[in-house]
Amino acid sequence: MSDSIYFPPSLQRFEPKRMVFSTWVDHLPFAYDLVAAIRPKMLVELGVYNGLSFFTFCQSLIENNIDGVAYAVDCWEGDEHTDAYDESIFLDVQKHARENYRGITYLMKMFFSEALQHFKDDSIDLLHIDGLHTYEAVKEDFETWYPKVRPGGIVLFHDVMARLKDFGAWRYFEELEQSHEEIFKFHHGFGLGVLRKPGGQAPETQLTQLLFKGDEASDQKLRQFYVHASHFLEARRQAGRFREITENRKKGGQGKATA
Ligand SMILES: C[S@@+](CC[C@H](N)C(=O)[O-])C[C@H]1O[C@@H](n2cnc3c(N)ncnc32)[C@H](O)[C@@H]1O
Structure with a gap:
């Protein structure tokens, strides 16, 4: 780590406003700090479910005075790993978004492939991939959405350490590690991968320097x-x-x- 002290906003003032059961819980401080550091104008999450990660990003946007918008994409029907769930999950997410993040959040209740057409190439500053976790699904989500990420933008991958059932995010992320220079992996929880798309004028912050020091x-x-x-x-x-x-x-x- 760099010699200067790293004392990010999550340690100073972060009290999660949304707390629901999710294996994402281990990464909340990092999610909060990453948004505070890179100040995304456009953030997209693929796979929202009950909104733990999504609303942490949103909370950081607001509390760190970031002029950004956050898109939540999910069919809100479940998949082979979450199992099917009922409408109450979406209604609860919708209520929380309306009560806390009106005007900065957009809930897109559709399949990822349908949402793609609504985003321009090179437009997304922060993309979080957290849909179905088979190798094939993660690969498809990354390959179809990567063109939408702006050069210098960040892509997060959840579950890159989970080796249960037919989970394959870990295997796909290991392949990306071979071909990308600016890439980092948290091992705790179920793992979180962080990749920076080459090019662009990425603002260097203390956190991005730490992440991509190699x-x-x-x-x-x-x-x-x-x-x-x-x-x-x-x-x-x-x-x-x-x-x-x-x-x-x-x-x-x-x-x-x-x-
Ligand atoms: C692991 S959960 C998301 C967890 C969430 N990020 C959290 O903080 O707990 C995965 C979600 O992705 C959605 N999903 C999976 N594949 C999808 C697809 N192709 N299109 C739309 N939604 C999808 C499922 O409905 C499910 O709600």
């Missing part, structure tokens, strides 16, 4: 940092819940916390 010792430190950041976030949430219960008890309530 030095194994520094990479290890960054990985460790975000393992700790995720534990720290969870500990702070638990402490908040404990405080809430204690205060409710003092007021003579039932001692119930809200999250």
Whole structure:
């Protein structure tokens, strides 16, 4: 890691407003910091489900005063890995978006292939690929959407360490690691891959410098940092819940916390 101290916004002030069950939970501090660092004007997520990752990106847009828009693409029907789910998931996401991110979020309830036509080439600053996790599906999502990413833009891949069932994001990402220079992989949780498209005028920030330095010792430190950041976030949430219960008890309530 660089010699200067890395003290990103997630450690300073991030309190997730959306907390739902998802294996994405381990990467929330990084998602928050990445948006704060690269300040995307256009962000697209492929695979939203109940919105944990998506609303973390949105929260960072707002709290870091970024003039950007976020598109959420999902058929909201489920796939072979999530299994089919009912309309209530979409309705809940829609409600949360309306109540918190009106005007900056667009929910596109359709298949990824249908959404493609709505985006110009070289227009997306941050693309998150988190649909079906077979090798073939991840490859197709990347290959069809990569032209839409602007040179210097960032692509995230979830589940690049998951080796269960027929998951193949890990295998596809390993192939990308052979052919891309600016690429990084978090190993914790189910893994998160980060790739920067070559070219363009990518604004260098402390985080992007750390991500794409290509030095194994520094990479290890960054990985460790975000393992700790995720534990720290969870500990702070638990402490908040404990405080809430204690205060409710003092007021003579039932001692119930809200999250
Ligand atoms: C793993 S979940 C997304 C998880 C989410 N990012 C989170 O933070 O928890 C995958 C989602 O992708 C959607 N999906 C998969 N393939 C799709 C496709 N080709 N078109 C549209 N949606 C798709 C599924 O409906 C499902 O909701």
